[in-house]
Structure formats: C-alpha cells, structure tokens
Amino acid sequence: xxxxxxxxxxxxxxxxxxxxxxxxxxxxxxxxxxxxxxxxxxxxxxxxxxxxxxxxxxxxxxxxxxxxxxxxxxxxxxxxxxxxxxxxxxxxxxxxxxxxxxxxxxxxxxxxxxxxxxxxxxxxxxxxxxxxxxxxxxxxxxxxxxxxxxxxxxxxxxxxxxxxxxxxxxxxxxxxxxxxxxxxxxxxxxxxxxxxxxxxxxxxxxxxxxxxxxxxxxxxxxxxxxxxxxxxxxxxxxxxxxxxxxxxxxxxxxxxxxxxxxxxxxxxxxxxxxxxxxxx
Numbered sequence: 001x002x003x004x005x006x007x008x009x010x011x012x013x014x015x016x017x018x019x020x021x022x023x024x025x026x027x028x029x030x031x032x033x034x035x036x037x038x039x040x041x042x043x044x045x046x047x048x049x050x051x052x053x054x055x056x057x058x059x060x061x062x063x064x065x066x067x068x069x070x071x072x073x074x075x076x077x078x079x080x081x082x083x084x085x086x087x088x089x090x091x092x093x094x095x096x097x098x099x100x101x102x103x104x105x106x107x108x109x110x111x112x113x114x115x116x117x118x119x120x121x122x123x124x125x126x127x128x129x130x131x132x133x134x135x136x137x138x139x140x141x142x143x144x145x146x147x148x149x150x151x152x153x154x155x156x157x158x159x160x161x162x163x164x165x166x167x168x169x170x171x172x173x174x175x176x177x178x179x180x181x182x183x184x185x186x187x188x189x190x191x192x193x194x195x196x197x198x199x200x201x202x203x204x205x206x207x208x209x210x211x212x213x214x215x216x217x218x219x220x221x222x223x224x225x226x227x228x229x230x231x232x233x234x235x236x237x238x239x240x241x242x243x244x245x246x247x248x249x250x251x252x253x254x255x256x257x258x259x260x261x262x263x264x265x266x267x268x269x270x271x272x273x274x275x276x277x278x279x280x
Contacts, residue, residue, distance in 0.1 A: 010080035013069050020062040024094045035101040056102045063095045132255040148252045176249040177215040183242040244275040
C-alpha cells in the first residue's frame with residue numbers, strides 16, 4: 001500500500017511537469033509575438049508592457065517548478081521516475097527563447113526611454129521654461145522678465161494701419177543691454193555709489209566681486225555708443241582695473257542656450273581693464 005501511494009505521488013509530480021511543459025509550448029509563441037510588438041517606432045500601451053512582464057514572471061515560475069520537481073524525482077523517487085530526455089531538452093530551449101526575448105524587450109525599453117529623454121532635452125533647449133537668471137533679487141528678475149516680454153511683443157512686423165507714429169518708431173528699436181563689471185570689491189563699491197541710472201535701468205551687486213545690470217533703450221542705440229559710455233565710466237572714476245562685459249539683447253531668443261557658461265568663460269579670458277561685447 002505504501003509503495004502504491006508513493007508511486008502515485010511520483011506520477012502526479014510527473015504530470016505536473018507535463019502540464020507545465022504544455023503551458024510553456026503554448027505560451028512562448030504568444031510571448032515572442034508580444035515582445036516583437038515593442039519597438040522604438042511604436043507607441044505601446046502601458047498595459048501591454050505589464051502583460052509582458054507578468055507573462056515572463058509566470059514562465060520563470062513554471063521553469064523553476066519543473067526544475068525543483070525533477071530534482072525531487074531524481075533523488076527521493078528515482079525508482080519511479082522515467083526521465084524524458086527529449087522533453088527536458090525542449091524545456092531548456094523554451095527557457096532560453098523566453099530569456100532571450102525578454103532581454104531584447106528590456107533593451108528596447110531602454111532605447112525608448114533614451115529617445116524620450118533626448119527629445120525632452122531638445123525641447124527644453126528650444127523652448128526654455130525660464131529666462132536667464134541674471135539677478136539674485138526676485139524684484140530685479142521680475143523687472144527683467146517684464147522687459148523681455150515687451151521685446152517679445154515688439155518682435156513682429158505690424159502693418160502701418162496697426163500702429164501709430166510712436167509705435168512705429170519703437171518697433172525694432174527697443175533693446176536691452178545686459179552688463180557685468182567684475183573685479184576689486186572696493187572699486188565696485190565706488191562704482192555703485194557714483195553711477196547714475198535711468199528710470200528703467202537695473203543695477204545689482206551680484207557678489208563681492210561682481211555687479212550686474214540691465215540698460216533699457218527706448219530708442220535705437222548703436223553698440224559703439226554703449227561701449228563709449230562704459231569706457232567713460234571706467235576711465236573717469238578710477239575703475240581701470242575692472243573687467244566690463246556687455247551683451248546686447250534684441251529678442252528673448254538671444255537668452256536661449258548656455259549663456260552663463262559663455263559669460264564665465266569670457267570673463268576668465270579677459271584682462272583687467274578690458275571691455276568686451278558678447279555677440280549673442
């Protein structure tokens with residue numbers, strides 16, 4: 001009786017292997033087809049990705065169960081176990097196919113994510129979410145943003161009927177000049193106490209060795225004219241050792257890209273007393 005009971009149990013274990021084997025043969029083909037659907041060119045629903053992962057998890061569970069039962073049959077129930085070498089070989093091949101398909105699936109997902117990040121990065125560069133953080137002061141930064149907004153509003157070609165004489169004069173003429181003076185803190189203290197700005201201009205002590213500001217031009221101004229103003233300031237107020245950097249801005253698009261890196265690189269290359277204009 002005990003022998004018959006053990007034999008029946010061994011046969012039930014073999015039937016479990018056979019059932020798992022039939023499941024794998026039936027499932028692997030569908031699994032391969034689903035994995036082939038996932039390509040960088042296709043927009044795959046999230047549900048499909050979940051189904052693929054769940055299916056692979058079940059395949060791995062079945063393979064693990066088969067291996068555990070075979071070890072049990074080859075050990076404790078060896079005398080009742082009739083090993084099927086062809087079936088064992090096919091199960092191993094099915095496991096290899098499943099693993100290979102899933103590896104390609106995961107690699108494709110990595111490609112899709114990399115492409116997505118690249119597109120997001122390109123869009124961010126093309127359409128920056130924030131203007132250049134030129135000032136520490138929130139009040140000054142808001143004033144700069146407002147001036148940039150006005151530039152944007154003027155950055156179109158209206159017909160003569162749309163604008164009056166005053167508006168025609170301003171269209172294409174209003175510009176900003178960002179300026180930066182860098183050097184000895186005492187010289188910058190003297191500059192701040194002496195320099196006189198107009199109503200819309202902005203000046204900020206950005207750091208111990210740096211002053212930043214914006215000149216708002218309500219009419220068309222030539223660059224040499226702006227440069228002469230700053231050379232006059234540096235020469236007549238004993239500020240000859242300061243570095244002066246000017247950046248004319250005609251449109252918000254001029255502030256796109258890695259402008260701060262360009263500014264820092266240019267400053268490092270400048271000599272004391274040098275005035276330089278960055279063409280953006």
